[in-house]
Amino acid sequence: MDERWTTVTLAADAAMPHDEALRWIVARAGAGVERLRIIGADHALEGRTPVADQLAEAARTALPGVAVEVHRHAGPFAAALVEESDGGDLLVIGSFRHRRGSTAGGDPARVAERAAVPTVVVPEGPHPIDGDVVLAVEDPIDERAVSIAVDEAVRRNRRLTLLRAWEMPVLTRTGLTDFAEDPLRWRTSNAELLQRVTSVLAARYPSLRIRPLLVEGHPGHAIASHTRRASLVVLGRGHVRALSGSLLHDVVRETAAPVCVVPPAAHADSRAATATETAGGISRRGRGSRRPSARSGT
Numbered sequence: 001m002d003e004r005w006t007t008v009t010l011a012a013d014a015a016m017p018h019d020e021a022l023r024w025i026v027a028r029a030g031a032g033v034e035r036l037r038i039i040g041a042d043h044a045l046e047g048r049t050p051v052a053d054q055l056a057e058a059a060r061t062a063l064p065g066v067a068v069e070v071h072r073h074a075g076p077f078a079a080a081l082v083e084e085s086d087g088g089d090l091l092v093i094g095s096f097r098h099r100r101g102s103t104a105g106g107d108p109a110r111v112a113e114r115a116a117v118p119t120v121v122v123p124e125g126p127h128p129i130d131g132d133v134v135l136a137v138e139d140p141i142d143e144r145a146v147s148i149a150v151d152e153a154v155r156r157n158r159r160l161t162l163l164r165a166w167e168m169p170v171l172t173r174t175g176l177t178d179f180a181e182d183p184l185r186w187r188t189s190n191a192e193l194l195q196r197v198t199s200v201l202a203a204r205y206p207s208l209r210i211r212p213l214l215v216e217g218h219p220g221h222a223i224a225s226h227t228r229r230a231s232l233v234v235l236g237r238g239h240v241r242a243l244s245g246s247l248l249h250d251v252v253r254e255t256a257a258p259v260c261v262v263p264p265a266a267h268a269d270s271r272a273a274t275a276t277e278t279a280g281g282i283s284r285r286g287r288g289s290r291r292p293s294a295r296s297g298t
Contacts, residue, residue, distance in 0.1 A: 003151040007035040007088035009117075011081055012055045021094035021122040022055065024258055026062045031155060035067045039084050042074035078111050086116035095121045095252060109249040112261035113240060118148060120232075122258045132211070134230040134257075136223055137164040137197050142236025145262045149234040150205055152260075158231055159209040162198055165222035166190040166214070190214060224254040234260045237267060 008025055012018050025033065036059055040052025052070050059068045073080035085091045093108045112119040133156070135149040153160040168183060191214055198212040215222045219239070227233050233255065240248065240263055252259060 003148050004032045005090040006032050007037065008033055009037045009039060009084055009088040009091045010055070011091070011093045012038050012040045012052045018055055018094040020125050021092045022059060022062065024120065024122045025092055029063055029066065033063070033066055035088075036063065036069070037084070037088055038068065038070045039081055040070055040072050041077060042072050078107050081111050082114045085119070089117055091115050091117055091119040093119060093121050095123050109252040112252070113248065113263055114265070115263050116265045118144075118260055118262045118266050120258050120260045121252050121255070123255055130231045131229045132159045132161040132231065134161045134163050134226055134233045136233070136235050136239050137162050137194055138236050138238035139193050140238070141197055142238060142262060144267055145234050145236030146201065148260055148262065149232075150201070150208065152232050153208060156231065159211055160201070161211045161213055161230070162194060162201070163213045163215065163223065163226055164190055164194040165219040166216060167218055187216070220248070220250050224251050227255040227257040227259070230257040232258050232260055234262065236262050237264050240264065
């Protein structure tokens with residue numbers, strides 16, 4: 001459990017909101033934030049409203065001990081966020097609820113999938129309940145997601161809810177699967193997975209309050225519905241892959257609480273594979289290989 005986010009990257013463009021995203025960072029300033037990188041559009045594209053500069057001033061006021069800098073990009077904003085994400089430990093994006101559009105050029109879910117680091121999507125307020133930290137349980141368990149969820153629960157003195165959402169398999173060309181022929185067997189299998197994960201984490205973190213929760217239904221809708229009573233929802237690599245596309249977009253768009261997406265590239269094994277491919281001549285940028293961007297303010 002070592003999730004110190006010393007350098008945080010924050011999205012800022014003319015598409016509101018980003019105030020809630022900044023407030024989310026400020027609430028965690030005591031956790032070791034030392035540097036805030038604000039990503040904004042080029043001056044020529046920003047128009048009369050210098051959004052990034054205004055946000056930087058607000059950040060300097062709210063975070064007097066944190067170094068604040070502004071980076072600007074002239075290209076597509078979502079691509080700029082993905083490119084800039086490997087310059088920090090965490091990417092934070094503001095998002096509208098129940099409609100498309102955010103500070104990620106309208107597509108926070110796609111940015112979160114492709115980012116090099118964990119990405120927190122913060123919906124516009126108010127947030128109904130500052131409740132449990134919710135970890136979506138997957139098989140195999142994502143240890144990076146566990147670390148983030150446990151760290152947040154311990155630091156904020158919250159209970160950790162382990163949410164396992166399951167649904168019956170769909171029809172295949174040859175008919176129903178074996179599990180679908182026996183619904184009780186399918187439910188039991190998921191219940192056993194949840195119990196195994198609960199037992200492992202309870203033994204690993206004996207002082208942590210843990211609540212296992214088994215929910216039948218579409219995983220995307222089940223996760224979104226339980227954000228109403230959460231302070232943070234954490235989705236690991238398996239859920240990012242399983243919910244990629246419209247389902248992950250629905251979770252991010254409908255969430256009532258901040259959602260932390262841990263993409264494949266945020267794991268040590270993925271970064272090692274990327275480095276190997278790069279060394280072998282495959283054209284794929286690894287962590288720390290960003291192209292320089294325009295920068296103003298320190």
